[in-house]
Amino acid sequence: MPDFSLTPEQVDLRDMARKFARTEMLPKAAECDRDGHFPEEVYRKAWELGLMNLNIPTEYGGSGLGLMDQCLIVEELAKACGGMTTTIMANCLALEPLLLGGSPEQKERVLTPFCASYNLASFCLTEPASGSDAGAVKTRARREGDEYVIDGEKCFITNAPQANLYTVFAMVDPALKHRGVSAFLVPRTTPGVSVGKEEDKMGQRASSTSSVRFESVRVPVSSRIGKEGDGFSLAMRTLDQTRTPIGAMSTGIAQAALDYASEYALKRQTFGKPIAEHQAIQIKLANMAQDVHASRLLVWQSAWTVDQGKTGTLESSMAKCFASDAAMRVTDEAIQIFGGYGYMRDYPVEKLLRDAKLAQIYEGTNEIQRIVIARELLRNRA
Amino acid sequence: MEIVVCVKPVPDAETRLRVRPDGTGLDEEGVKFVLAGYDESAVEQALLLKEAKVATGVRVVTAGPSPRSEEVLRYAIALGCDHATWIEVPADPRPDAVATARILAEGLKRYPHDLVLVGKHASDREAGLVGPALGEFLGLTDYAGVVDLRWDAGRSLFTFLESVEGGALRVEAPAPLLVSLQQAWNDPRTAKLPNILKSRKAPIERIPWTEVGPAVQERLARSAQRTAFRLPPPRTGAKLLEFKTPDEAAEKLVRLLKEEAKVFP
Secondary structure, three states: OOOOOOOHHHHHHHHHHHHHHHHHHHHHHHHHHHHOOOOHHHHHHHHHOOOOOOOOOHHHOOOOOOHHHHHHHHHHHHHHOHHHHHHHHHHHHHHHHHHHHOOHHHHHHHHHHHHHOOOOEEEEOOEOOEOOOHHHOOOEEEEEOOEEEEEEEEEEEEOOOOOOEEEEEEEOOHHHHHHHEEEEEEEOOOOOEEEOOOOOOOOOOOOOEEEEEEEEEEEEHHHEEOOOOOHHHHHHHHHHHHHHHHHHHHHHHHHHHHHHHHHHHHHOEEOOEEHHHOHHHHHHHHHHHHHHHHHHHHHHHHHHHHHOOOOOHHHHHHHHHHHHHHHHHHHHHHHHHHOHHHHOOOOOHHHHHHHHHHHOOOOOOHHHHHHHHHHHHHHOOO | OEEEEEOOEEEOOOOOOOEOOOOOOEOOOOOOEEEOHHHHHHHHHHHHHHHOOOOOEEEEEEEEOOOHHHHHHHHHHHHOOOEEEEEEOOOOOOOOHHHHHHHHHHHHOOOOOOEEEEEOOOOOOOOOOHHHHHHHHHOOEEEEEEEEEEEEOOOOEEEEEEEEOOEEEEEEEOOOEEEEEOOOOOOOOOOOHHHHHHHOOOOOEEEOHHHOOHHHHHHHHOOOOOOOOOOOOOOOOOOOOOOOOHHHHHHHHHHHHHHOOOOOO
């Protein structure tokens, strides 16, 4: 039989993340959301405590956690603020290609100084005209002697305004289509790198997002991750690793919505009794609780699968897709339970819905997830 | 210089506390135990002295039942303490404050202790007795309500402030001594994630109850025991103000505070 109990270490990690979320993130969440403020002091503290770079092995200065441990942490952080969680977790996404495809020498050279102080990295895959169609990247990388010259533009890049390292996917040989893509590590200080204006987002406003332009950016061949043409595969294998935490983030947002709604339903009185005693509200709460619980179980099972050394493509797609769709349903119902108050920005639940929405879109839209799920499903039948 | 910090596990303030159905005590199922707030300050103070190279080692000691005792010792190690000692005391009967001090004194006699630090009181009972009683049993001068403890290397003296009503006394004292620390003036640190993971594997020295002397065992047996435990009745008498403008609300509130609550004349 499967064992769903957490180890003592996992309980410690979860409790630590919960305390950080409550004491450092939650008090600033509403203000950062309203002003679109990037709370660097929160992120610095997260780095100091080892809550950033969770997936980087300890030998390079990271926290060296498996996916299950990461998901426990992410869920707790997301209960306080989805936007801050995205920024805290973005290094894991940006550096995963290097972990998967980099040489030991390259990892040592890049990761050790990166983890030794507060640094942000960005995963630069999406372009103005290619999001889901990741094999169609227009950003070009041309080999010139011992260098590559990169030209192009990436958009919707998390942490780009503050990051000092970019993992860039660029087309070396368009004739090879997605097999012509390579991945490069580009320091922000490289001449020709420029960051666009910060996007004004619907939700997750405590994280920063912008475009990044590359104009005749020269990087040495040693900054390429893996072999030429490995880029697309690295991107897909990276997303296999990072989709599950998106499910964990969605679960955290949904759990927060359920917690706020339950608390409110017990206090708010209509027709002479708390609304929690009305069956209409009980049914909503029961449905929300099932969504949250099912999301968490899918996330845990997916994380467990990946921690067993399997790719977990099917499991992680289901966890990400289900949990983010569930988070939209649950946050929507939380607003409904709060009634008019729920629609007001002085109350915490409308932010949860706006934050949850992004999880249906980024790191592979839920439409793409369904294509992946169907493909995996049918492949096993064919 | 060797520092020993004595700590007590208390229920996390975030925990929703329930009384056992038979009224014999708190239902501890699912309750997370953490370092008492002032004890966090005591640990922080010890670590600051270690970082300032005044102390060579910091030992953290607690006396109590499992598993809460090991939990807080592990957390203290994750914060940076070098050694941990658990004096294994049975859960029943519960030691009172002076019995606890006797038990701790028995443990501390095994280790060098130039400076003994405790929180001035634990956030559950708030008795504030363990520190002074422990000082007495160890034959150390004790100071209570201390903040800003420093070591003056030139004169080989500790200097600190002792809280008194409306101010503080500047005190100087040589080692060895026992200090009960005042509130979280030193902004206790949070344990880092890798250290939390490592602390699970850290050794904890265990002193079994059988190794504690018969006089101490006898003192524990004489500890005051509580017979019934219940939550206070829910508060009543909340008054909601009806108002149209903030000015009107303030005016009504001031009148109530003056005339009914008599908070000020």
